[in-house]
Amino acid sequence: MREPYPASQQDPGFSIEALESLLLALLAITAAALLFGAFLALQGHDALAVYRTLYLGAFGTRFSLESTLTQAAPLLLTALCTLIPARIGLLVIGAEGAVVMGGLGAALAGVALSDAPGAIGTVLTIATGALAGGLWIGAAGALKHFRGVNETISTLLLNYIAIALLNHLVSGPIRDFSQTLKAQSWSIPKSFMIGNIPGYSVHWGLLIGLVVCAVLHLVLRHTTLGFAMDILGGNRRAAQMTGLPIGRLVLFACFLGGAAAGLAGAIEVVAVHGAASESLVVGLGYAGILVAFLARQNPLAVVVVALVLGGISASGGLLQRRFDIPHAATTVLQGLIFLSVLASGTFRGRLLPRRNAP
Amino acid sequence: MTKLISRRHALAAGTNTVVAGTILSGLPLRALAQTPKPITVGFIYAATRNDFGWNQAHAVAAKRIAQLPGVKLIEQERVPETVEVERVMESMIQLDGAKVVFPTSFGFWPFIQKIAPKYPEVLFVHAGGLWKDTDPKNTIGYRGYMEEPHYLCGIAAGMMSKTGKLGFIGSKPLYFIFNNCNGFVLGARSVRPDATCQVVITGDWDNPVKEAETVNSLVDQGVDVIVANVDSPKVAVETAERRGIMSCGYHTDLSTLAPKGFLTGAEWNWAKAGDFVQAWQTGASYPNLFRGGFKQNMVAISPFGKNVPKNVQDSVLQARQGFVDDTLKLYKGPLKDNKGNQVLSAGQEISNTDNPFKLSVKWLVEGAIGSTGLQ
Amino acid sequence: MTGTFDLGWWGVLLAVVAGAIRVSTPYLLVSLGETLTEKSGRVNLGLEGTLVFGAMSAFATCYLTGSPWLGMLAAGVAGSALGLLHAAICNLPRVNDVAVGIALFIFGIGLAFFLGKPFIEPRAPMLPGLPLGNWSSNPAVRSAFEVSPMFFFGIVLAIVLEWSLKHTRWGLILRIAGESADAARAIGLRINRIRTLATMAGGFLSGLGGGFLSLYYPGNWNEGLSSGQGLMAIALVIFARWSPMRCFYASLLFGGTAAIGPAVQTIGITEGYYLFYAAPYVLTLGLLIYSSSPTRTLAGAPAELSISR
Secondary structure, eight states, X not given: OOOSSOHHHHSOSSOHHHHHHHHHHHHHHHHHHHHHHHHHHHTTOOHHHHHHHHHIIIIISHHXXXXXXXXXXXXXXXXXXXXXXXXXXXXOOOHHHHHXXXXXXXXXXXXXXXXXXXXXXXXXXXXXXXXXXXXXXXXXXXXXXXXXXXXXXXXXXXXXXXXXXXXXXXXXXXXXXTOOSSOBBOOOOGGGOOOBOTTSSSBXXXXXXXXXXXXXXXXXXXXXXXXXXXXXXXXXXXXXXXXXXHXXXXXXXXXXXXXXXXXXXXXXXXXXXXXXXXXXXXXXXXXXHHHHHHTTTOHHHHHHHHHHHHHHHHHHHHHHHHHOOOTXXXXXXXXXXXXXXXXXXXXXXXXXXXXXXX | OOOOOOOOOOOOTTSOOOOOSOSGGGSOHHHHHSOOOOEEEEEEOSSOTTSSSHHHHHHHHHHHHHTSTTEXXXXXXXXXXXXXXXXXXXXXXXXXXXXXXXXXXXXXXXXXXXXXXXXXXXXXXXXXXXXXXXXXXXXXXXXXXXXXXXXXXXXXXXXXXXXXXXEEEESSXXXXXXXXXXXXXXXXXXXXXXXEEEEEEOSSSSOHHHHHHHHHHHHHTTOOEEEEESSXXXXXXXXXXXXXXXXXXXXXXOGGGOTTTEEEEEEEOGGGGHHHHHHHHHTOOOOSEEEESTTTTOEEEOOOOTTOOHHHHHHHHHHHHHHHHTOOOSSBSSEEXXXXXXXEOTTOBOOTTOHHHHHTOOSXXXXXXXXXXXX | OOGGGOOTHHHHHHHHHHHHHHTHHHXXXXXXXXXXXXXXXXXXXXXXXXXXXXXXXXXXXXXXXXXXXXXXXXXXXXXXXXXXXXXXXXXXXXXXXXXXXXXXXXXXXXXXXXXHGGGSSSOOOOOOOEETTTTOSOXXXXXXXXXXXXXXXXHHHHHHHHHHHHHSHHHHHHHHHHHXXXXXXHTTOOHHHHHHHHHHHHHHHHHHHHHHHHHTSSOOOOTTSOSSHHHHHHHHHHHTTTOHHHHHHHHXXXXXXXXXXXXXXXXXXXXOHHHXXXXXXXXXXXXXXXXXXXGGTTTTOOTTOGGGO
């Protein structure tokens, strides 16, 4: 449910709403941290030591920071698969499937275009992956608009279908049988692969994700398109009455969201694996949904949230090794933060004085 | 830090044939006289380590390795087969000072190949036999030939089955799964030439509902002995027990799960890697590729179930001795695959340690009903 | 080799029927629970977390006490506790129930895995089944018709709910809370209380669904137990258009088609098994497309549901 006039359109620039959101988020995270600490203390762990280690593992050393960035990079893009349709009031949870289709598309394109020169090949490969992801979720959007099929279920089902398709293809029809390690597709040419940002051990996917989020933010806030999407998301009837092309907006939003997640899948292929395989199915999509909701469907906040969640994931390993705390502890913490942030949303508009209270 | 290590890897030149013999027994006395330096050993698991299956087998070994003098053990679970495992390995090395790392999932190999050159003072031990001469010298690929204990399970199954129909549940269409299946069928048919084996691939390393459904379907088709090559065979064995059929185990000792129907099981002896840790500690030499069956003590069989009669046990143990003595060859001619092609002609024998042959197995033996999908 | 066991294609049919009974039960319980919740005007996407947490609670309790029924009770209680948490947070003004559901999804699973680690290895006594197939001498048929009482509980519940929602006072109250909060308030109903109770009931049933998984079929507790079954069950609610009886049919359909993949391999169809495994999802999507139309997008959807606005 969204306010009819989103804050972004009310007060350009640094607003009371933004400050309040930040304060509330900090309060919520603190509350979650306290709860988590209590939970750990009940289990017999030294909560303070755990927090120090959490910080160390997430941001404490250059290595940790790079690990956090590595974890966060794909989330920047998969979150958009939920975020963009959410701006127009759709609930899409199909990022996982879009990532898979993006990876498949990229792998197949890379193989098909293997005679192309390096840079062009990379661009086309990535673009094909984005296109594949976009068409996949775009199909769900079409089903919604032309057939009235609920997009939440259709994208959920499409997740499973995409994964089954991936497994089927890489186990047989497009399988590289010389690879005895796992069932994977033919590999894309090495010249198409992208490496790390010079000086850092994080691949270029991070930068791509940051740029996409920044551009999206500009589009959503400063273009007519963004405004139209806000209207549609706020009040469908008002949108109809003002004559907005609803169908096109629905298709476009779903396509764009799917393309972002597809891009993440393509980057996994082009920067990490070099081929499509089951390693594309590691929960990047589902984590993206979490990021989108925590960021309240705001692309700039996505960057911050992805870093926080990436940090928690990155330090999870250290927690396991140093304190014998199960991997699930990071999930519990993420869940607590999420619940806390959501509960704190009830104080929105009541914490700081407003000029024009809704 | 200078380390005088003779990195002589005892490989037969140019081929990936197995190094027989243990390292520990080959260490000169003066090496043993040194007190081993403290060394941190890190184990990385793809899933949870008490899964009664693949990961547990490694965790059991990890515990045994932790008993070695000077060894400090750190473990991390639930690491997926993506760039994340690189970060985890590096984290163990940089933040915890690990000098030996065991990334225990089969799919971690490409990431090991990438990271190992950056850390020449760290030894990377991978549970898979894919090492080649072009790979970093501070890596080891080690893996037991599971087809041998599967052969023994097959003997027990063939002798105990009433219907002569066996079932093999595999997780993914990969070469070692098919070798295990072949071992199982060959063992069964060595005591019962008309035995058949239904082969079903679930497609997932770990999917309890599918595994239970598969066991039920197999039993409905008349199968009365199953073996499950999945990450955690617990569900399959328990479901088999509930349906009243017999089962064989895999990875670790599952005999307690099926008091009535358990025959025996194929187990790993990953703790052999303790030898590599000690070699690294003391600067002795080690092999880069270590594959072996019973002869090299890399595999074992589970204790027999209560209802396994003595004559069956004797047959199994006799065959086991055959592997230990290397008098029993698993793949020997005449051998046909299940599509009618002649794979081995009469008199042809494949050495039990012929790694390239096993890597190239893309077929199922006669008697197995199913296909590999490999070409 | 005895010939009576060679079922061939009949084996596949039997597996589909047995699957429809066994595999469908958790979907049935969760979807009935979510139907209640959604009828009252809330969406609880956290039922996957509730399912897993219920499974863990059931297994742990059963292992520690030796009684599977106590385990099921514990699962239900745990489930309703998570439901209460969902309701409590959603009752606060300006909180989005979809997001809270996702948060609980994550929290529930995390908590279940965290607390459930010590219970992965041990074995616990299982829920007994009712041997309804004893009329047959064929062990395959007998096993297929060994039905859990939970399945009958589910059927009865579906019938009772379908009838009650239309014909009883509390059914009407529930529906008003879901159709129009204003109308409900106008007649003096306490919306938040109704929704809280409905969500707790939904959580209770989901917990039971989880208990079924860990104490009956497949009868095990580990971290791979549910592959999104709770989430899928919520999708089935929409697919069934919020009708308890249709939830029952949808669950049967889903459970039956899920059994096709393993079953056809046992009769020798060995190619394309991944595609067979996708059958339930493809079928559901197909039926969904077929039965939807742009003019009645979410006919039968409670108007207060945030996802139907």
